Amino acid sequence: MLNIELKARCEDLARLRESCESLGAEGQGPERQVDTYFSVSHGRFKLRESSESGAELIYYARGDVAGARESHYDLYQVEDPEGLKAILTKALSVSAVVTKRRETFVIGNVRIHLDKVQGLGGFVELQGTVDHSGELPLVADEVQGIQRALGIDPQSLVKESYAALAGRAEVTQGPCAN
Numbered sequence: 001m002l003n004i005e006l007k008a009r010c011e012d013l014a015r016l017r018e019s020c021e022s023l024g025a026e027g028q029g030p031e032r033q034v035d036t037y038f039s040v041s042h043g044r045f046k047l048r049e050s051s052e053s054g055a056e057l058i059y060y061a062r063g064d065v066a067g068a069r070e071s072h073y074d075l076y077q078v079e080d081p082e083g084l085k086a087i088l089t090k091a092l093s094v095s096a097v098v099t100k101r102r103e104t105f106v107i108g109n110v111r112i113h114l115d116k117v118q119g120l121g122g123f124v125e126l127q128g129t130v131d132h133s134g135e136l137p138l139v140a141d142e143v144q145g146i147q148r149a150l151g152i153d154p155q156s157l158v159k160e161s162y163a164a165l166a167g168r169a170e171v172t173q174g175p176c177a178n
Contacts, residue, residue: 001075004128004140006068006147008156013114013122017103019150020112025105028052034099036085037163038092044161045092047078047085055081064164066157068126068140068147096163109139110146120165124152 010016020027031052038045043061050056060073078084098117105112113125126146128139158165 001073002130003071004068004130004143005071005125006143007123007125007158008152009158010122010124016114016124016150020105023107023149025107025112028104030101030103033102036094037096038088039095040092047081049081064159066159068143096166098162098166107146108142110142117162119169
C-alpha cells in the first residue's frame with residue numbers, strides 16, 4: 001500500500017483541532033496507541049496496540065525528508081499482540097517504544113492525526129491515501145493544500161519517525177531523565 005505523508009511539531013493541538021473542525025473534517029474519538037519498534041535492516045517494523053482498533057503489525061519504508069513524502073507500507077491484524085511481541089523481541093530486539101494519544105480527522109483522502117507523544121510533545125501528521133501510483137501528484141497536492149489550510153509552518157516539519165525522535169531524546173536526556 002502507498003500513501004503520502006508529512007509530520008510537523010505542533011505546540012497548540014487545540015488550535016489545530018479547531019481548524020480541522022472549521023474545515024469540516026470528520027473527527028474520530030481519541031485513542032491511546034503504543035508502538036513497539038523492532039530492529040530491522042531495512043525500513044521500519046512495529047507492533048501498534050490501539051485502545052480503539054486493536055493491534056496490527058506494520059512494516060513501512062519511506063525516505064527521511066521533511067515535507068510530503070511517499071510511504072510504502074503493509075499491515076497485518078494481530079490477534080495476540082503480547083505473544084507476538086514476546087517472539088519478535090527475542091528474534092529482533094526492541095529499538096523503541098512510543099506511546100501517544102491520537103485524535104484523527106478526515107478531509108477527502110487525507111487523514112489528520114493530532115498526536116501527543118509521551119516525552120516528545122505535540123505533533124500533527126497528514127496522510128494522503130493513494131490507490132494507484134498515478135494519483136501521487138494529486139494526493140501530494142491535496143496534502144500540501146491541507147497543510148496550508150491548517151497553517152502548518154514548513155519550518156516545523158519533521159523528517160524522522162517518532163522512534164528516531166525518541167531515541168535522540170533519550171541520548172540527549174540520558175537514561176535517567178524524567
